[in-house]
Amino acid sequence: MYNLSEIHKDGYNLEPILPIIHNTCDSCQNPLSLRKDDSYYQLLLRINSHKKDALPIMDEMRSLGINVIEFEPKNGIKDYNLLKNIVMNFNLTTNN
Numbered sequence: 400m401y402n403l404s405e406i407h408k409d410g411y412n413l414e415p416i417l418p419i420i421h422n423t424c425d426s427c428q429n430p431l432s433l434r435k436d437d438s439y440y441q442l443l444l445r446i447n448s449h450k451k452d453a454l455p456i457m458d459e460m461r462s463l464g465i466n467v468i469e470f471e472p473k474n475g476i477k478d479y480n481l482l483k484n485i486v487m488n489f490n491l492t493t494n495n
């Protein structure tokens with residue numbers, strides 16, 4: 400999967416993830432195309448779904464004293480090892 404966008408704002412430093420050859424898949428050499436769900440409208444649907452479905456579950460878990468990891472990969476894939484360490488050391492026990 401590739402990402403053409405580049406963001407350097409509000410603490411985010413996200414570099415684009417580009418193929419070696421422009422518009423060509425590194426694995427199969429086929430031309431790249433946009434996913435059907437890669438649209439502004441679909442993005443809004445995913446954000447609304449997260450707010451409606453995931454956030455209430457996280458709030459409920461917190462109210463039960465269950466630890467919840469909140470992690471923003473502000474440096475994209477460069478934050479992978481940081482997230483991995485947090486998950487590996489994550490303690491499910493309550494913080495109450």
Ligand SMILES: [Zn+2]
Nearest residue numbers: 424426427428
């Ligand atoms: Zn491919």
